[in-house]
Amino acid sequence: MLVSATEMLNKAKAGKYAVGQFNINNLEWTKAVLITAKENKSPVILGVSEGAGKYMGGYDTIVGMVKGLIKDLDIDVPVALHLDHGSYEHAKLCIEAGFSSVMFDGSHYSIEENIAKTTELVAYAHSKGVSIEAEVGSIGGEEDGVVGKGEVADAKECKMIADLGVDMLAAGIGNIHGKYPDNWTGLDFKALDEIQKLTGTLPLVLHGGTGISEAMIKESISLGVSKINVNTECQLTFAAATRKYIEEGKDLSGKGFDPRKLLAPGYEAIKNTVKEKMDLFGSIGKA
Ligand code: 13P
Numbered sequence: 001m002l003v004s005a006t007e008m009l010n011k012a013k014a015g016k017y018a019v020g021q022f023n024i025n026n027l028e029w030t031k032a033v034l035i036t037a038k039e040n041k042s043p044v045i046l047g048v049s050e051g052a053g054k055y056m057g058g059y060d061t062i063v064g065m066v067k068g069l070i071k072d073l074d075i076d077v078p079v080a081l082h083l084d085h086g087s088y089e090h091a092k093l094c095i096e097a098g099f100s101s102v103m104f105d106g107s108h109y110s111i112e113e114n115i116a117k118t119t120e121l122v123a124y125a126h127s128k129g130v131s132i133e134a135e136v137g138s139i140g141g142e143e144d145g146v147v148g149k150g151e152v153a154d155a156k157e158c159k160m161i162a163d164l165g166v167d168m169l170a171a172g173i174g175n176i177h178g179k180y181p182d183n184w185t186g187l188d189f190k191a192l193d194e195i196q197k198l199t200g201t202l203p204l205v206l207h208g209g210t211g212i213s214e215a216m217i218k219e220s221i222s223l224g225v226s227k228i229n230v231n232t233e234c235q236l237t238f239a240a241a242t243r244k245y246i247e248e249g250k251d252l253s254g255k256g257f258d259p260r261k262l263l264a265p266g267y268e269a270i271k272n273t274v275k276e277k278m279d280l281f282g283s284i285g286k287a
Contacts, residue, residue, distance in 0.1 A: 002070060004131035005080035005101040005227070006167045008043040009203035012226040017282030018206075018217075022274055023047035023084060023231035026056065028263050029238070030065060032270040034075045040275060042283040043077055045101070047084040047229060048094075059097035067098075077287035080131065084229070088117050095130050103133035103170070111136075111157050115164065122165045133227075134161045137172030139207040152191045159198040168203045168227055171195050175208035178232050187216050189223060196224035203227060209277070210236075217280055230277055234270050241269035 005019075012019050024030045024046050037044035048062055056062050066081050082101035083094040091102040104121045106114035118134045125132040137153025153171035162169055173188045173195075196204060203226035206212075210232035212220075217228065245265045278284050 001076070001078060002067060002081060002100050003078045004129060004167070005045055005082060005133075006131045008045075008078050008080065009131075009168055009226050010201070011286070012043075012283065013201060013203045013224065015282075015286065016221060017286060018221050018226050018228045019043050019045055019283050019286075020209075020274070020277050020281050021045035021047040021082060021084070021205075021227055021229040022234060022277075023049060023052065023229070024056075024062075025052050025235075027065060028267045029234070029270060031069055031073070032267050033274055034066075034069055034073060034079065036271045036274040036278070037077050037079065037287070038073070038075050040278055040284045041077060041287045042278045042285070043079075043287050044278075044283075045080045045082050045227065047082050047231065048099075049084045049231075050086065050090050053083075053090075053094075059094050059099065063098040082131075082133070084231075085135075088121065091121050091132075092124065095125055095128050099130065101131040101133070101167075103135065105135045105170075107135040107138040107172070111160065115160060118161060118166065119164050126165070131167040133168040133170055133205060134164070134166040135170040135172075136161050139170065139172050140174075140176030152188050153195060155191065155194040155198050158195045162199040162202045166202070168205050169195075169199060170205040170207055173206075175206060175212070177208045178210070180208075180211045187212070187220065189219055192220065192223045192225070199224075205229065209233070214280060221282065228277070228281055230273075233277075234273050237269040237273045238266040241265035 022033045080101045081099045085105040091104045136158050137151045173192045204224045205227040206225045207229045209228040209230040
């Protein structure tokens with residue numbers, strides 16, 4: 001069932017586990033995540049970046065695809081369809097199209113402007129029953145051509161944004177999108193602890209979930225992280241499985257080119273990655 005992310009994340013925060021946000025790029029990706037959530041009785045969040053939204057045809061197409069899969073595959077676990085790193089305009093477009101959750105990333109604005117825009121979007125999202133994530137302190141790395149240097153969020157600014165009534169908060173703590181560089185110094189748990197003390201029961205979000213060690217993931221959850229975003233790792237496993245299939249020449253023999261066969265190994269690879277993450281985050285059996 002398509003639901004806002006509020007209830008599943010409040011439950012996760014109280015139960016000391018995290019719900020995975022897995023970013024989607026196409027039908028196979030979406031189906032793999034939904035079926036894995038159902039098989040493992042886990043709540044799940046489907047993340048859509050603006051670039052992926054454009055690639056898939058637009059937000060209406062995505063809402064139709066996700067709702068159709070939930071119905072046809074009888075997905076009986078809570079599913080949130082969430083805009084990832086949305087601009088002010090696209091957060092509104094997604095709410096209008098029927099997304100059940102949006103992220104407004106105002107981290108590149110001044111804190112005053114971030115507060116003004118977040119306040120307006122919180123009211124609009126909540127009037128439609130949609131949950132909303134805000135961001136303080138930019139997440140580093142590159143996503144959809146947007147490059148952030150990564151900064152540690154100020155706890156007092158986090159508290160100011162939390163008080164606007166957002167349902168979840170992404171606070172930069174040295175995390176970055178994509179692969180972590182060899183000289184990465186790790187997550188700033190002191191900052192996370194301070195943020196969680198000031199923001200109380202509000203679910204915190206950890207972006208850049210690819211390449212963070214098991215120990216750091218567990219420590220983040222113990223310090224109030226209840227949503228963890230994963231994108232790059234699914235892309236890497238999908239690409240590796242597809243490449244192996246092509247290199248083995250299987251799709252080039254017999255019947256010839258068959259897109260269903262070509263994409264099958266990547267689909268299975270995503271299912272495995274999603275299951276591993278759900279296990280690590282502790283969300284299996286929580287639906
Ligand atoms: P990765 O691409 O590092 O997995 O991060 C995903 C993410 O944070 C999406 O918002």
